[in-house]
Amino acid sequence: MILEEVFNTIKKRIEEKPENSYVANLIKDDKKSGINKICEKIGEESVELILAAKDDNKKEIVHEATDLIFHVMILLAYKGIDLEDIYKEFEKRRK
Numbered sequence: 001m002i003l004e005e006v007f008n009t010i011k012k013r014i015e016e017k018p019e020n021s022y023v024a025n026l027i028k029d030d031k032k033s034g035i036n037k038i039c040e041k042i043g044e045e046s047v048e049l050i051l052a053a054k055d056d057n058k059k060e061i062v063h064e065a066t067d068l069i070f071h072v073m074i075l076l077a078y079k080g081i082d083l084e085d086i087y088k089e090f091e092k093r094r095k
Contacts, residue, residue, distance in 0.1 A: 006073065007073050010070075010074055035078065042072060048060075048064040048067070049061065
């Protein structure tokens with residue numbers, strides 16, 4: 001599944017920190033700065049998604065939702081939370 005592939009790439013970028021990686025550059029400073037940058041991006045992408053939804057622009061909604069999900073996955077990987085943990089939480093809520 002594409003989400004797992006992207007998530008695994010994110011984890012690899014966090015671990016290996018290649019110079020030309022957006023993810024590595026987002027977290028390259030100390031832990032405090034890294035988390036601040038990630039959270040700022042999540043906030044920014046959330047607002048952009050809300051605005052796209054209010055404008056009823058399906059193309060932009062898809063684009064901004066993808067950006068938001070991507071940055072949430074960076075946060076999860078940065079904090080050592082696996083997608084499986086999220087899946088399990090959804091399973092608990094489904095019952």
